[in-house]
Amino acid sequence: MKNLNEAEALFYQSLRIRLVEERLIDLYPADKIQSPVHLSIGQEAVATGVCATLRPMDLLFSTYRSHAFYLAKGGDLKKMMAELYGKQAGGCGGKAGSMHLAAPEVGFMGSSAVVASSIPHAVGAALASRRLRKNQVIVTVFGDGATEEGVFHESLNFAAKHPVPVLFICENNGLAVHSYQRARQAYDVVELAKVYGLPTTSIAEGYDDLLVSQKMKTIVAQVRETSQPQFVEIKTFRYKEHVGPGEDWDAGYRHRADMARWQAHDPLIQRTDWVARFRASIMAEIDEAVAFAEAAPWPGEEALLTDVI
Amino acid sequence: MATIEKIVTPPKSTQRRLMSYRDALAASMREALEVHPHVIIMGQGVDDHKGIFGTTHNLHHEFGSDRVFDVPLAEEATTGIGIGAALNGLYPIQTHIRADFALLAMNQIVNLAAKMRYMFGGRFSVPMLIRMVVGRSWGQGAQHSQSLQSLFAHIPGLTVIMPSHPNCIIESYRHAIADYPNPVISIEHRLMYDLQFDCDLYPAKPVASPFASRLARQGDAVTIVATSIMVLEALRAAEHLKEHAGIECEVIDLHCISHPDRQMVLASLAKTGRLIVADTSWKAFGVSAEVCRWVCESTPGLLHAPAVTLGMAAASCPTAKSLEDRFYPNLGTLTDAVAQLVTGRKDHGVPLPTETSMADVYKKFKGPF
Numbered sequence: 276m277k278n279l280n281e282a283e284a285l286f287y288q289s290l291r292i293r294l295v296e297e298r299l300i301d302l303y304p305a306d307k308i309q310s311p312v313h314l315s316i317g318q319e320a321v322a323t324g325v326c327a328t329l330r331p332m333d334l335l336f337s338t339y340r341s342h343a344f345y346l347a348k349g350g351d352l353k354k355m356m357a358e359l360y361g362k363q364a365g366g367c368g369g370k371a372g373s374m375h376l377a378a379p380e381v382g383f384m385g386s387s388a389v390v391a392s393s394i395p396h397a398v399g400a401a402l403a404s405r406r407l408r409k410n411q412v413i414v415t416v417f418g419d420g421a422t423e424e425g426v427f428h429e430s431l432n433f434a435a436k437h438p439v440p441v442l443f444i445c446e447n448n449g450l451a452v453h454s455y456q457r458a459r460q461a462y463d464v465v466e467l468a469k470v471y472g473l474p475t476t477s478i479a480e481g482y483d484d485l486l487v488s489q490k491m492k493t494i495v496a497q498v499r500e501t502s503q504p505q506f507v508e509i510k511t512f513r514y515k516e517h518v519g520p521g522e523d524w525d526a527g528y529r530h531r532a533d534m535a536r537w538q539a540h541d542p543l544i545q546r547t548d549w550v551a552r553f554r555a556s557i558m559a560e561i562d563e564a565v566a567f568a569e570a571a572p573w574p575g576e577e578a579l580l581t582d583v584i
Numbered sequence: 585m586a587t588i589e590k591i592v593t594p595p596k597s598t599q600r601r602l603m604s605y606r607d608a609l610a611a612s613m614r615e616a617l618e619v620h621p622h623v624i625i626m627g628q629g630v631d632d633h634k635g636i637f638g639t640t641h642n643l644h645h646e647f648g649s650d651r652v653f654d655v656p657l658a659e660e661a662t663t664g665i666g667i668g669a670a671l672n673g674l675y676p677i678q679t680h681i682r683a684d685f686a687l688l689a690m691n692q693i694v695n696l697a698a699k700m701r702y703m704f705g706g707r708f709s710v711p712m713l714i715r716m717v718v719g720r721s722w723g724q725g726a727q728h729s730q731s732l733q734s735l736f737a738h739i740p741g742l743t744v745i746m747p748s749h750p751n752c753i754i755e756s757y758r759h760a761i762a763d764y765p766n767p768v769i770s771i772e773h774r775l776m777y778d779l780q781f782d783c784d785l786y787p788a789k790p791v792a793s794p795f796a797s798r799l800a801r802q803g804d805a806v807t808i809v810a811t812s813i814m815v816l817e818a819l820r821a822a823e824h825l826k827e828h829a830g831i832e833c834e835v836i837d838l839h840c841i842s843h844p845d846r847q848m849v850l851a852s853l854a855k856t857g858r859l860i861v862a863d864t865s866w867k868a869f870g871v872s873a874e875v876c877r878w879v880c881e882s883t884p885g886l887l888h889a890p891a892v893t894l895g896m897a898a899a900s901c902p903t904a905k906s907l908e909d910r911f912y913p914n915l916g917t918l919t920d921a922v923a924q925l926v927t928g929r930k931d932h933g934v935p936l937p938t939e940t941s942m943a944d945v946y947k948k949f950k951g952p953f
Binding site: 334336365366367368369370371375377379384385387389392393394395396397398399400401402403404406407409411413425426429430432433436581582583584 | 622624650651655656658660661662663664665666667668669670671672673674676691692695696700701702703704705706707708740741743766843
């Protein structure tokens, strides 16, 4: 959609991500998407706000909950839908599925389903950027649970010591699968990052894509200019279950009231006028992507043993 | 009795070049930095006064500490950093002064480096070289001596080599760095570092590929498929058996553990009908088991006698020398195995070499190292 101002463009992208994932929920019962989906519904503004400040040449490493970042970084929706369907026309020929989306053509560097495992990749890519004078900012996005892994510490230590232009972004939804952050962590994650000497920022309003974007603009510019790492925590809220298309409020580990407090700020729920304005255009794009995925051929037998070595 | 000098030292009448395993490694590291501006060497101690047993010594002075640098004791992140660097245009060479330490990086090696090309449908490749050194003798014990080739070779996406000779090192590392788009794990053997090799030891005919298996010795009585330092032991056993019993062994250096030249082995078996696999690691689920698997699956009729395998005892490596000498196969056990297999008799009458410890023969150093 053309001629949108900054706020409208960000909202449009966030709404697009939510409607894509809501379509996945609708499609799931048909069993055409045989790939575990980790939905970002509730967390869209983090991806939109961060990616709006990046250049196409900047690289972003993400996790298995990556539909939002894939789309926000500029990944092609048709290729994503075909990938989720396991079709040859998918971005990775159907071998990746939902958990390993990749779009190197727009700097989306592939997502890993092993928690924290792509954090050091960003540090290494930043090392290469510095050495080869590419002037890239390299971003790694991970959840609060990833900060418990040893490789998180190892990566921050290396990045700070060398230093390299990497931006660590903790997309903090407070949950690791079904376990609360406070039950798992003896530290405050931002205070921990400070121990390594990294400049840190915490953004509480992870529902506000415009605010996230404005804060990130300054931070991304600093990382690019100084070639030094920074750490950002962005608080957010996962509306759905850890994996799958459903909700799990009946499981007893969390409360609807907490979600209601978050949703009261969620522009994708509150700005009904903008939803009404943009919805048809987005739905047309999604319809086209689903039709593309449905019609695309499966990968053939010859693909089974290609790209092993 | 065959001596180590007879195997690795050339006749005086020739002009062949002598080179140590260590010098070949050092030359490869230097060449990589000279020829390829995008090569970096990162590992614990690469820029210290020992420089990975002399193979990276002083390179940081010559090529800069942004290309040759020490890393924190963080094997997982360091490996992941190598992967990320490779994804963004560098060629990282990583070092583990003991292969055992690479177990701390298994997540990055197995879940990421090995899978990135396939998992992302060919959208990425991870060209990098990971050097791992196997320790042996002088009390290396359970955690400084493991030979983990079968663990890595089991995983699709990894290329695992075990150089047994300076030629293998120079050709394979040059190929990996210049032409090969995938992660290569090279398992080096510490006990060979100080040995001088005749660099025309192998047949003059060029190998099919730098990673290809090599015909190290021709013979008609038995096929010895060997890895790493066991290639040298097989060659020594072959000389002994020729001298004392007229038995001619064919020795195949498997070299690329993950992608061996099966046809070379099968062609040899068609000639000899007898198979011995001599590996540096445990036998169960390892190279021995794998070689026997594809012989059995393809043409089991080639074997005139049951296959024989030699490897480490099915235990962790003990520190005490009296136990360690029994833990590893040696020249005596290998010679005995060949003689039994060829004659079909336990009381074959072939005199066996008397030495019990490979380290006593190979070692030009005293620990610790």
